[in-house]
Amino acid sequence: xxxxxxxxxxxxxxxxxxxxxxxxxxxxxxxxxxxxxxxxxxxxxxxxxxxxxxxxxxxxxxxxxxxxxxxxxxxxxxxxxxxxxxxxxxxxxxxxxxxxxxxxxxxxxxxxxxxxxxxxxxxxxxxxxxxxxxxxxxxxxxxxxxxxxxxxxxxxxxxxxxxxxxxxxxxxxxxxxxxxxxxxxxxxxxxxxxxxxxxxxxxxxxxxxxxxxxxxxxxxxxxxxxxxxxxxxxxxxxxxxxxxxxxxxxxxxxxxxxxxxxxxxxxxxxxxxxxxxxxxxxxxxxxxxxxxxxxxxxxxxxxxxxxxxxxxxxxxxxxxxxxxxxxxxxxxxxxxxxxxxxxxxxxxxxxxxxxxxxxxxxxxxxxxxxxxxxxxxxxxxx
Amino acid sequence: xxxxxxxxxxxxxxxxxxxxxxxxxxxxxxxxxxxxxxxxxxxxxxxxxxxxxxxxxxxxxxxxxxxxxxxxxxxxxxxxxxxxxxxxxxxxxxxxxxxxxxxxxxxxxxxxxxxxxxxxxxxxxxxxxxxxxxxxxxxxxxxxxxxxxxxxxxxxxxxxxxxxxxxxxxxxxxxxxxxxxxxxxxxxxxxxxxxxxxxxxxxxxxxxxxxxxxxxxxxxxxxxxxxxxxxxxxxxxxxxxxxxxxxxxxx
Numbered sequence: 001x002x003x004x005x006x007x008x009x010x011x012x013x014x015x016x017x018x019x020x021x022x023x024x025x026x027x028x029x030x031x032x033x034x035x036x037x038x039x040x041x042x043x044x045x046x047x048x049x050x051x052x053x054x055x056x057x058x059x060x061x062x063x064x065x066x067x068x069x070x071x072x073x074x075x076x077x078x079x080x081x082x083x084x085x086x087x088x089x090x091x092x093x094x095x096x097x098x099x100x101x102x103x104x105x106x107x108x109x110x111x112x113x114x115x116x117x118x119x120x121x122x123x124x125x126x127x128x129x130x131x132x133x134x135x136x137x138x139x140x141x142x143x144x145x146x147x148x149x150x151x152x153x154x155x156x157x158x159x160x161x162x163x164x165x166x167x168x169x170x171x172x173x174x175x176x177x178x179x180x181x182x183x184x185x186x187x188x189x190x191x192x193x194x195x196x197x198x199x200x201x202x203x204x205x206x207x208x209x210x211x212x213x214x215x216x217x218x219x220x221x222x223x224x225x226x227x228x229x230x231x232x233x234x235x236x237x238x239x240x241x242x243x244x245x246x247x248x249x250x251x252x253x254x255x256x257x258x259x260x261x262x263x264x265x266x267x268x269x270x271x272x273x274x275x276x277x278x279x280x281x282x283x284x285x286x287x288x289x290x291x292x293x294x295x296x297x298x299x300x301x302x303x304x305x306x307x308x309x310x311x312x313x314x315x316x317x318x319x320x321x322x323x324x325x326x327x328x329x330x331x332x333x334x335x336x337x338x339x340x341x342x343x344x345x346x347x348x349x350x351x352x353x354x355x356x357x358x359x360x361x362x363x364x365x366x367x368x369x370x371x372x373x374x375x376x377x378x379x380x381x382x
Numbered sequence: 383x384x385x386x387x388x389x390x391x392x393x394x395x396x397x398x399x400x401x402x403x404x405x406x407x408x409x410x411x412x413x414x415x416x417x418x419x420x421x422x423x424x425x426x427x428x429x430x431x432x433x434x435x436x437x438x439x440x441x442x443x444x445x446x447x448x449x450x451x452x453x454x455x456x457x458x459x460x461x462x463x464x465x466x467x468x469x470x471x472x473x474x475x476x477x478x479x480x481x482x483x484x485x486x487x488x489x490x491x492x493x494x495x496x497x498x499x500x501x502x503x504x505x506x507x508x509x510x511x512x513x514x515x516x517x518x519x520x521x522x523x524x525x526x527x528x529x530x531x532x533x534x535x536x537x538x539x540x541x542x543x544x545x546x547x548x549x550x551x552x553x554x555x556x557x558x559x560x561x562x563x564x565x566x567x568x569x570x571x572x573x574x575x576x577x578x579x580x581x582x583x584x585x586x587x588x589x590x591x592x593x594x595x596x597x598x599x600x601x602x603x604x605x606x607x608x609x610x611x612x613x614x615x616x617x618x619x620x621x622x623x624x625x626x627x628x629x630x631x632x633x
């Protein structure tokens with residue numbers, strides 16, 4: 001038995017082409033025998049996990065991103081201080097023997113080199129400017145691209161530094177292998193990873209995301225467009241420099257996702273605080289972030305208009321049956337909210353309780369709030 | 383009197399995978415043994431890497447499926463952005479997807495695949511023991527389906543169930559009696575699924591009589607017996623099918 005958090009959302013997108021097929025058309029599906037607009041689950045997940053919301057929520061917790069780890073490792077070796085203290089600029093006492101300059105540089109380079117290509121320091125011969133040797137040394141210890149280090153990994157490096165300092169010998173190949181051990185990111189814990197080649201890094205996704213499908217019938221429309229060449233002064237002809245066709249459609253989507261909270265916590269090594277922060281970031285991203293396809297043409301940014309969140313250990317189920325019969329009329333949103341509520345009630349009537357509790361947020365009527373939804377999904381757990 | 387566990391499978395999209403090699407990921411219109419077994423294993427909390435647990439399930443139960451409507455085929459064009467092999471080798475494993483894609487643009491490649499789904503498909507599935515001492519009683523499986531350990535889905539994780547499975551354990555001399563003994567109180571909710579009628583297709587894997595009246599039985603091999611969830615290997619089994627009249631209770 002696990003605890004599930006289910007999110008049912010209604011999101012309205014103006015004319016747009018968020019998620020395209022191989023012909024450049026918006027993706028579609030049939031539901032209840034009628035054509036609907038569709039945004040694939042993969043497309044939604046990509047938008048969420050790439051969002052600033054995700055990044056900001058986990059930046060502190062996921063360790064640090066730096067090009068300078070080699071430099072910090074050198075400083076730790078040279079001073080004998082713990083790596084975490086060096087990174088935090090703490091004035092701490094040495095915890096192990098200090099390593100002499102030359103060895104510290106060489107070992108730090110060896111370690112940093114495992115995380116990326118080492119920078120080539122500027123040579124004073126290339127330039128008339130005098131190069132500061134300290135700056136040159138620092139540069140020789142940095143890698144070219146940002147590398148992410150998790151707290152566990154920083155601890156693993158520190159552990160290695162301890163062993164190197166005690167043994168006084170340079171790191172062996174197998175010592176450096178250790179640095180590549182476990183480092184599961186929050187988004188991998190949520191959306192999983194499957195690798196035939198290295199199953200040790202596999203992770204079963206704790207979050208299930210359905211394809212978002214419109215609650216109503218949709219006909220995809222063609223936009224025939226022309227572009228006039230700015231340098232055409234109509235001396236010879238006044239025709240368009242380019243003609244093309246773009247397909248688009250607008251729709252009110254039903255989106256559904258389900259978090260297996262127990263599995264998410266397990267994937268995050270039982271870190272409850274990080275699990276809650278993950279759920280919170282996911283729900284906020286789902287409410288505020290959508291796929292970015294063709295944004296320059298359509299500027300179709302949208303926030304969820306309605307959210308229903310549920311929690312419980314009963315078998316999760318989406319409420320898409322509410323829209324098997326396409327919604328009609330001149331107020332899709334109100335009709336869709338009604339359908340969703342009625343279906344949920346009817347389902348509870350015929351099957352018994354499908355969740356322990358739920359909260360709603362309705363941006364059309366101003367009822368509820370995203371904060372309330374976030375508090376609900378991260379509230380006390382059974 | 384033999385016992386049967388009966389559940390109903392419905393979701394707007396389902397993807398019961400067929401033989402998938404390379405970029406073409408086909409789906410079949412009716413549940414696979416591997417898909418249903420996976421759903422049951424997930425509910426019970428039996429993990430993919432638990433080879434013995436998976437094998438015990440596989441070797442202990444029979445499955446029959448009554449497909450009310452197979453729905454319409456959907457082919458999804460899917461692209462995935464990945465860093466080039468050299469970048470991957472150097473920086474593997476990445477902490478986040480964002481980091482994986484933060485390499486210079488010309489180091490990113492696109493992988494194409496074509497994935498199939500079925501829209502508007504509805505099926506009722508029966509499970510019953512193949513051996514005298516199955517690892518779980520049908521009642522235990524039913525309880526796990528009501529309160530699962532991992533989320534059950536229709537072949538692919540992006541295909542959630544859109545109705546409770548409503549597991550029911552019933553007695554019956556044969557499949558026909560079992561299917562006739564169950565009741566699903568959701569006929570109203572499912573009224574708008576197109577193509578539902580009196581007739582359906584029954585698929586089963588046992589040699590005994592089904593009790594259904596059907597004139598033609600057709601048998602074909604299907605490669606959907608999961609041998610190893612980690613290496614993704616499957617064996618063949620014989621699957622029988624016949625056009626039948628759907629009993630009132632599940633119609």
